[in-house]
Every structure is written in C-alpha cells, then in structure tokens.
Amino acid sequence: MAEIKVAVIGASGRMGSEAVRAVEAAEGLRLVGAYGSGDELGDLAGADVAVELTVPAASPGNVAHCVERGIHVVVGTTGWDEPRIAALRGQLDAAPPSSSGTGVGVLIAPNFAIGALLMMSFAAKAAPYFESVEVIELHHPNKVDAPSGTAARTAGLIGAARDHAGLPPVPDATTHDPDGARGAQLGGIRVHSVRLRGLVAHQEVLFGNAGEQLTIRHDSFERASFMPGVIAAVRAVADHPGLTVGLEKYLGLD
Numbered sequence: 022m023a024e025i026k027v028a029v030i031g032a033s034g035r036m037g038s039e040a041v042r043a044v045e046a047a048e049g050l051r052l053v054g055a056y057g058s059g060d061e062l063g064d065l066a067g068a069d070v071a072v073e074l075t076v077p078a079a080s081p082g083n084v085a086h087c088v089e090r091g092i093h094v095v096v097g098t099t100g101w102d103e104p105r106i107a108a109l110r111g112q113l114d115a116a117p118p119s120s121s122g123t124g125v126g127v128l129i130a131p132n133f134a135i136g137a138l139l140m141m142s143f144a145a146k147a148a149p150y151f152e153s154v155e156v157i158e159l160h161h162p163n164k165v166d167a168p169s170g171t172a173a174r175t176a177g178l179i180g181a182a183r184d185h186a187g188l189p190p191v192p193d194a195t196t197h198d199p200d201g202a203r204g205a206q207l208g209g210i211r212v213h214s215v216r217l218r219g220l221v222a223h224q225e226v227l228f229g230n231a232g233e234q235l236t237i238r239h240d241s242f243e244r245a246s247f248m249p250g251v252i253a254a255v256r257a258v259a260d261h262p263g264l265t266v267g268l269e270k271y272l273g274l275d
C-alpha cells in the first residue's frame with residue numbers, strides 16, 4: 022500500500038501534538054507538515070490527508086482550504102452545526118478531485134474514541150425504550166465550546182431515534198427556570214456541561230422509566246484514547262469521497 026502523506030493543522034494544541042506523535046509512529050503514514058495558528062497552510066506540503074484539530078472559529082476555513090486543493094480532511098474540531106455542514110456539502114459537490122483522482126473525502130468526527138462511539142451507538146439503541154433522557158458531559162476547564170461536540174451528536178442521535186419511534190417529548194414540568202438550571206435543549210434533549218480541573222473528556226447518558234434507570238458512561242482519561250481513531254480515519258478517508266459525519270460510519274459501528 023502506498024505511503025499516506027499527512028499534515029496536522031493545530032499541531033501545537035493538546036490534541037494536535039498528540040496526533041503529530043501518533044502519525045509519526047504509525048506504519049505507512051508520513052508526517053509532512055505541522056501547522057499552527059500563525060502559519061500559512063499553502064499546499065500543506067503536498068499532503069494527501071490533513072488532520073484538522075483547531076478551534077470552532079477556524080475549522081470551516083481550514084477545511085475549505087484543503088477541499089479547494091483536493092486534500093482529504095479528517096476533522097476532529099467541534100462546532101460543526103447544520104449550517105456549517107450544509108455549506109461544506111455544497112463545497113464538496115463542486116470540489117476538484119483529489120490527487121488520486123477520486124472525490125475529496127471529509128470526515129467530521131465529534132469523537133475519535135472507540136468507547137465514545139459505542140456509547141453513542143448504545144444510547145441511540147436504548148432511546149426508544151425510555152420516557153426520560155438527559156445528557157451530562159464533563160470536560161477539562163480549558164475547553165472553549167459547550168456543549169461538547171459529542172454531547173450534541175448524542176442528543177441528535179437520541180432525538181432521531183425517539184422521533185422514529187413516535188415517542189412524545191421528554192416529560193418535564195419546569196415552568197420557572199430564570200437561571201437556565203435545566204441546561205441546554207438540543208432537539209428536545211437536555212444537555213448539561215460540567216467544566217472541572219482534573220477531567221479530560223467524559224459523558225453520561227441517563228435514561229429513566231418508572232422505577233428504573235439506565236446509565237451509559239464513557240471516560241477518556243488520556244488523549245491517547247483518541248489516537249487509534251485518528252489513525253484509522255486517516256487511513257480510510259480517501260476511500261469515502263464526500264462528507265461523512267461520525268467515525269462509526271467508517272468502522273461499521275453505527
């Protein structure tokens with residue numbers, strides 16, 4: 022198999038620096054470029070695949086830059102809401118082919134950890150069977166976005182599964198909540214964000230019925246937990262032209 026040339030955008034960040042090390046250690050991958058916020062991306066040093074791990078404000082511009090140049094992109098940065106995704110789909114439809122002649126592939130992966138992918142899959146499977154559900158995500162206090170991309174994705178999957186099953190809205194008698202104590206509401210699902218020194222990335226999905234509760238919890242204790250997913254995505258992205266949301270689609274875990 023031909024060597025894959027990889028560039029990391031956001032290379033000095035917490036995730037980016039870990040991704041640089043993972044790419045350097047991975048067989049069949051060669052790191053050709055590492056970019057920070059002050060760097061000109063240019064042709065990304067001839068990379069076949071860019072790994073994008075920056076901030077929500079910069080990510081769409083970086084991804085557009087890669088797509089325009091026919092470079093496949095693995096995006097771990099969060100903040101990809103529906104309008105951003107729709108704009109990217111439009112750009113991909115009109116994009117030039119990649120250097121290998123296929124359509125450009127872009128993966129938006131809200132979470133690369135295998136356990137987190139399974140947590141989301143289990144949550145979607147459980148969703149039709151419970152009257153109540155809420156999501157609690159817990160992260161390190163340096164995280165700039167809330168709710169987490171994982172929580173937004175989980176809420177989306179649960180909401181879709183409930184709608185498909187014809188479930189009514191989650192019961193909630195709250196009529197007075199001047200300080201927003203009930204958290205954010207994403208597609209009808211309550212999401213609560215905790216920021217706490219000492220944490221990395223954690224999430225609980227709480228399901229309730231009369232007399233019973235199911236809790237699905239995932240913990241990333243180290244950013245190393247994301248790296249097998251990053252490397253698997255780099256290896257697979259060229260084989261998936263167009264836009265894919267969720268690494269589970271590459272791994273058959275959906």
Ligand SMILES: NC(=O)C1=CN([C@@H]2O[C@H](COP(=O)(O)OP(=O)(O)OC[C@H]3O[C@@H](n4cnc5c(N)ncnc54)[C@H](OP(=O)(O)O)[C@@H]3O)[C@@H](O)[C@H]2O)C=CC1
Binds near residue numbers: 032037096134170
């Ligand atoms: N999908 C997943 O599994 C995971 C996703 N994430 C997401 O990844 C993203 C990064 O997280 P994290 O590493 O913790 O954040 P950091 O703040 O540690 O790193 C962000 C990096 O992005 C760089 N940056 C900012 N703007 C640009 C730009 N325009 N071009 C290039 N680089 C830029 C910053 O560089 P500088 O310091 O020079 O400003 C910084 O090094 C977040 O959105 C986070 O939610 C995090 C963990 C797992």
Ligand SMILES: O=C(O)C1=N[C@H](C(=O)O)C[C@H](O)C1
Binds near residue numbers: 131170172221222
């Ligand atoms: O910022 C983080 O740290 C993380 N971000 C992603 C998210 O917002 O879901 C993935 C993981 O939770 C870590």
